[in-house]
Amino acid sequence: MSGCGCDSVKGHLTPYADALENLVRAAVPVPETESVGVFDALGRVLAAPLVSRVDVPPADNSAMDGYAVNAADVASAGEIRLPISQRIPAGEIGAPLEPGTAARIFTGAPIPEGADVVIMQERVRREGDVIVFTGPYAPNTNVRFAAEDIACGSEILERGMRLRAQELGVAASIGSVQMEVFRRLRVGVFFTGDELVEPGQALAPGQIYDSNRYTIVGLLKTLGCEVIDLGIVGDTFEQTRSALQTAAAEADLVITSGGVSVGEEDHIRAAVESLGSLDMWRVKIKPGKPLAFGQVNGTPFLGLPGNPVAVFVTFCLFVSPYIKRMQGLAAAQASPMQVRADFDWTAGKRREFVRAKLVENEAGENAVQIYHHQGSGVLASTTWSDGLVNIPDGQAVAPGDWVEYLPYTRLLA
Ligand code: AMP
Numbered sequence: 001m002s003g004c005g006c007d008s009v010k011g012h013l014t015p016y017a018d019a020l021e022n023l024v025r026a027a028v029p030v031p032e033t034e035s036v037g038v039f040d041a042l043g044r045v046l047a048a049p050l051v052s053r054v055d056v057p058p059a060d061n062s063a064m065d066g067y068a069v070n071a072a073d074v075a076s077a078g079e080i081r082l083p084i085s086q087r088i089p090a091g092e093i094g095a096p097l098e099p100g101t102a103a104r105i106f107t108g109a110p111i112p113e114g115a116d117v118v119i120m121q122e123r124v125r126r127e128g129d130v131i132v133f134t135g136p137y138a139p140n141t142n143v144r145f146a147a148e149d150i151a152c153g154s155e156i157l158e159r160g161m162r163l164r165a166q167e168l169g170v171a172a173s174i175g176s177v178q179m180e181v182f183r184r185l186r187v188g189v190f191f192t193g194d195e196l197v198e199p200g201q202a203l204a205p206g207q208i209y210d211s212n213r214y215t216i217v218g219l220l221k222t223l224g225c226e227v228i229d230l231g232i233v234g235d236t237f238e239q240t241r242s243a244l245q246t247a248a249a250e251a252d253l254v255i256t257s258g259g260v261s262v263g264e265e266d267h268i269r270a271a272v273e274s275l276g277s278l279d280m281w282r283v284k285i286k287p288g289k290p291l292a293f294g295q296v297n298g299t300p301f302l303g304l305p306g307n308p309v310a311v312f313v314t315f316c317l318f319v320s321p322y323i324k325r326m327q328g329l330a331a332a333q334a335s336p337m338q339v340r341a342d343f344d345w346t347a348g349k350r351r352e353f354v355r356a357k358l359v360e361n362e363a364g365e366n367a368v369q370i371y372h373h374q375g376s377g378v379l380a381s382t383t384w385s386d387g388l389v390n391i392p393d394g395q396a397v398a399p400g401d402w403v404e405y406l407p408y409t410r411l412l413a
Pocket residue numbers: 191192193195196208209210211212213257258259260261305306307308
């Protein structure tokens with residue numbers, strides 16, 4: 001994949017924005033789409049615009065429980081008395097309104113022909129079959145118009161958007177039964193390291209639990225991917241190569257953790273190059289400097305660092321937008337918020353993505369605090385935080401300064 005212009009020259013660090021842009025540009029959306037039931041469309045990416053074939057609401061209807069009248073009968077100031085001529089609950093069509101009368105009406109019931117105002121029932125006194133209230137009322141008061149929500153022929157949902165509960169509701173409101181979505185992305189993953197052990201087993205000296213597996217699989221599921229999880233893979237060239245082959249054959253994208261450095265126990269690079277090609281990007285960020293990108297037998301490959309915090313951060317910053325683009329999402333990159341800092345920061349040599357959360361500062365403004373220990377092995381910082389503050393290299397921060405904040409909800413939506 002030397003065509004992406006990001007081949008790292010020894011000693012050269014790729015700027016964050018370039019790495020992100022090149023990566024997103026290289027991502028190819030899955031071409032296949034499928035039709036699924038509206039409930040099953042939750043979290044999927046819409047593959048064709050949804051156009052309404054109906055008006056919503058289908059007819060003018062009452063916004064209130066009350067009395068439907070004609071504006072000409074209620075235009076005068078002062079007390080107005082009208083007899084009740086009919087009763088229209090929701091779901092029924094009333095008769096045309098007799099002039100000089102009121103129709104008892106309920107919320108959502110169609111406005112009868114000849115009426116164009118609804119008097120709220122709380123504003124009305126009943127005297128037997130006569131209502132008494134104070135005018136004047138302007139035409140259209142308390143009326144919901146036909147098509148005021150959705151007009152027949154209009155595009156209500158755009159191709160390339162992720163479907164949330166409210167999109168399912170809107171689709172149902174126009175009578176949709178099925179929705180056209182991109183097929184699920186299949187992601188093959190494995191986790192390199194002879195020191196790794198599955199939770200549930202006792203740790204021998206020198207061993208640690210494989211946490212990256214849970215972080216990465218969880219993040220992939222959060223993004224709605226199908227996961228092909230090959231588990232822990234030992235630090236040999238043969239095992240790494242064989243896992244890569246299996247994952248590449250079954251998945252649209254292969255993701256690994258660990259083994260991307262240049263130590264003797266790091267086999268990702270050689271194994272990937274034996275089956276395809278690889279660029280090692282040394283991205284000028286902290287945490288997460290090394291990021292490997294390439295292809296294995298034609299399947300795109302992303303190699304994450306081993307360090308658990310770096311895994312989480314690089315997934316949020318790079319893997320997530322890459323996956324979103326492959327899933328067919330139009331907006332792959334998260335938009336940051338500008339908020340006040342509620343912390344001090346000493347300028348560093350690399351752009352730093354600091355685990356942070358939104359709080360209210362002493363002035364009552366939205367502000368971000370940062371976790372007290374930003375070490376790249378401190379996974380607790382990821383659970384304490386709700387997002388990342390993006391601090392450019394060379395920039396110091398004092399409380400009250402504006403900083404860029406990327407909430408996880410945006411990075412992973
Ligand atoms: P590596 O890039 O393979 O040298 O790994 C860097 C650091 O991350 C080492 O301290 C590893 O033990 C640790 N590490 C690698 N993979 C995992 C994993 N799956 N879970 C937890 N820690 C890991």
